[in-house]
Amino acid sequence: MNWFISALTSGVGRKVIMALTGLFLILFLIVHLLGNLQLLKDDGGQAFNVYSHFMAHNGLIQLISKLNFFFILLHAFVSYTLYVRNKKARPVGYKVNGAAANSSWSSRSMTLLGTLIFIFLLVHLQGFWYAFKFGSGIPTVTIDGVEMHDAYKWVAEAYANPLISGFYVFSMIVLAFHLWHGFSSAFQSLGLNHVKYTGFIKALGYAYAIIVPGLFAIIPIVLYLKR
Amino acid sequence: MNLKLNIWRQKDSNDKGGFKTYQVSDVSPDMSFLEMIDVLNEDLVKKGEEPVHFDHDCREGICGTCSMVINGRPHGPKQGITTCQLHMRSFSDGDEITIEPWRARAFPVIKDLIVDRSAFDRIIQAGGFVSVNTGGAPDANSIPIAKEVANEAMDAAQCIGCGACVAACKNASAMLFTSAKISQLALLPQGKLERQRRVEKMIWQMEAEGFGACTNTGACEAECPKEISLVHIARAHREYIAAKACSKNV
Numbered sequence: 081m082n083w084f085i086s087a088l089t090s091g092v093g094r095k096v097i098m099a100l101t102g103l104f105l106i107l108f109l110i111v112h113l114l115g116n117l118q119l120l121k122d123d124g125g126q127a128f129n130v131y132s133h134f135m136a137h138n139g140l141i142q143l144i145s146k147l148n149f150f151f152i153l154l155h156a157f158v159s160y161t162l163y164v165r166n167k168k169a170r171p172v173g174y175k176v177n178g179a180a181a182n183s184s185w186s187s188r189s190m191t192l193l194g195t196l197i198f199i200f201l202l203v204h205l206q207g208f209w210y211a212f213k214f215g216s217g218i219p220t221v222t223i224d225g226v227e228m229h230d231a232y233k234w235v236a237e238a239y240a241n242p243l244i245s246g247f248y249v250f251s252m253i254v255l256a257f258h259l260w261h262g263f264s265s266a267f268q269s270l271g272l273n274h275v276k277y278t279g280f281i282k283a284l285g286y287a288y289a290i291i292v293p294g295l296f297a298i299i300p301i302v303l304y305l306k307r
Numbered sequence: 308m309n310l311k312l313n314i315w316r317q318k319d320s321n322d323k324g325g326f327k328t329y330q331v332s333d334v335s336p337d338m339s340f341l342e343m344i345d346v347l348n349e350d351l352v353k354k355g356e357e358p359v360h361f362d363h364d365c366r367e368g369i370c371g372t373c374s375m376v377i378n379g380r381p382h383g384p385k386q387g388i389t390t391c392q393l394h395m396r397s398f399s400d401g402d403e404i405t406i407e408p409w410r411a412r413a414f415p416v417i418k419d420l421i422v423d424r425s426a427f428d429r430i431i432q433a434g435g436f437v438s439v440n441t442g443g444a445p446d447a448n449s450i451p452i453a454k455e456v457a458n459e460a461m462d463a464a465q466c467i468g469c470g471a472c473v474a475a476c477k478n479a480s481a482m483l484f485t486s487a488k489i490s491q492l493a494l495l496p497q498g499k500l501e502r503q504r505r506v507e508k509m510i511w512q513m514e515a516e517g518f519g520a521c522t523n524t525g526a527c528e529a530e531c532p533k534e535i536s537l538v539h540i541a542r543a544h545r546e547y548i549a550a551k552a553c554s555k556n557v
Contacts, residue, residue, distance in 0.1 A: 087551035091520035092510055092544060162520050166478035169412050169519030175313070175326065176405040178379025179477060182529035188477055190522060265523040271548060273541030 091165070094158050099269035101155040102262055108148055109292055119299050125232020130223060132231040136212065156198055163191045186261040193258040200251035207238060240307035245300035252297035259289035308334040308395060312347065313405040314359055317416050320423075324416065326405075336396035340383060341366060341373060343395055344406075360419040366391040368532065371467030374474070375420050376407040381471035381530045389469060389532040409470050411479035413516040426516040427468050427484060433512035434505035435488040437497045450496050463491035465533040472527035472535075478519030483527035485513045486543030487535050493546050503550040510547055 087093045115135065118128040135141050179188055186193065212218060212229055221230040239245040263285030267273070272281070309332045317324030331347050338346070341363050348358035364372040373390040377383035383393040398404065406420065414422040452460075464487075472483035489506050492498030498505070521540060528537050550556075 083551060083557045087547075090510060090547075091514050092547050093551075095520060095522075096544070096548065162522075166480070166519035166522070169479035169517060170410050170477075171412055172410050174376060174379055174407055174410055176376075176379035176407070178384075179475075179526060181380060181384070182475055183477075183524035183526040187522065187524040261523070268523045268537065268541055269521075269544060271541045271543075271545030273538050275538075 091162070094162055095269040097158050098155060098162070099266035101151040101158075102266045104151050105148075105155065106259070106263065106266075106288070109296075113292055113295055116299055117295065119232065119235060120302055125221075125230065125236070126223060128232045128235075129221060129228055129230060132212075133223075133226070133228040136229075152201065156194065159191065159194055184261060186257040187265070190258065190261060193254050196254045197251065197258060200247075200254070203247065204251075207244070208235070236303050236307070239300045239303035242304065245304040248300040249297045252293040255296075256289050256293040259293065260286065263288055308336060308398070308400045308402075310334055310343075310398065310401070311403040313403065314419070315407045315416075316359070316419055317408075318418065320415055320417055334395050336394065338395045339366070339391055340375075340377070340393040340395065341391050360421050362421050363391060368392040369467060371469035371532075374409050374422065374424075374469055374471070376409065376474055378405055381409070381474040382469075382532050386529070387532060387534050389467075392532075409474040411470075411473050411518065413479065413481070413518050414470060414473060422470075424468070424470050426518070427470065427481070429516065430481065430485055430509055430512045431468075431488065434501070434508040435492070437492060438501060439497075452495065456494050460491045460494040463487040463494070463535065463539050466531075466535055467533060469532060471530050471532060473518065475526040475530035476519065476521075477524060477526065478522055480521045480527070481513050481516070481518040482521035482540050482543070483531065483535055483537075485509050486540040489543040489546055490539035493542060502546060503554040504556065506543065506546040506550045507554065507556060510543070 088097060115128075115131050118131055119125070121127045211234070212231065219230040219233050220227055221233075222228075239248070264278075264282045267278075267281050272278075309330070312329045312331060313326045314329060315324060316327045329347055329351075331343065331350070334343050334346065341361070344359055344361060351358045362372045362374050364370045366373075368389045368391060371389070373382075375382070375390050377390065377393070382388060382390045383397065385393055385397055408414075408416050408420045409422045409424075411422075413426040414424055417423050466484060466487040468484060470481075470484070473479050473481050476482075489509055492505060493502050523537070523540075525537060528535065
């Protein structure tokens, strides 16, 4: 086991952990987005409520959700250890920094962007996940004889507040910048860089970074305008 | 040309150091950057002041000795060249130029612009070689190597070990330097025998020296005077993952 731990705790090993957890979270975002887009359906929230009820009561989904929380924490924790190590590697900085000429802003700001996303997640989970799971006062609705949380109403009421919907839109912009570098960077860290497919991975990453956070951001904007 | 230079001056490794401003006049645009500092130093010597210490050797871009961060860029603003190949025509009359040493914990400043790069030597000593028995020179081309493979290994072998990759990286990571050697030797049949041991030892040594981790910003590749590609870092990662999973070193 010694070799395994030394591999995972080395700098390269930590980058591999960052890449694998990052790619898992990238996949999770698609599933999350497909569910959320039902908020835009003009059915008074029925589809979204049925979907939310299913997600909250399916054993497999609940297991994957636990795994998802673990990967988010692992991604954040490992990045923090790398951040500390990387800061230590340059105790005296440059007076003139020409980094803008050799690298993208998003690639140099992953820790800042990641921290903002982490803060967003705390707010997001407190407002929706925690409230549904442990909170009280969530309105209920009966669909096809099953009583369930009126998740749609709860979300729509939250987004009617311009501060909340504005915060969500801002956070999606932050996420877009994080993914702009993170998507293709994950493949590079896994050693996947080849003249045949790296161009495609980069293009796919840029498209993903714009489309997925963009669609997420449309939801609070639409619900705010509908309030 | 007349220039204003802000140069990092530091007496020795224990000195705190700081910037000093110098004026140089009548600089020819045909001078190299190092020749411009030579002119400044002659001036300083005449005045009885300590000249600016900097590393240099071949002055034709192949030894990797010169090492300066010029206006925030290792080896200055041009792509694919070392400081000695940078000419003053890349600057304009009246420019203010800030000159700093490589900055990294693993590259401590010895004096002024000179840093100790022996950490790189220790990384190479850890595994950046092939073991062969001495004796008569083997026949040329006795081991066939495909042209494309030889080309790629040669691209990696171009590394002159100057350390610009470390200087440019926001994490002071030495991954481009280390991976260039791992990649070069992993590609060639002569290097395949020791490939697992090599990558494990070189990466371990690199991290022990206190270099940061690679975050794939690409700054190293952009500033490398030999334009070594990130492809080699990816190959080093593959080599590392494969070695950790398959080597007998438990």
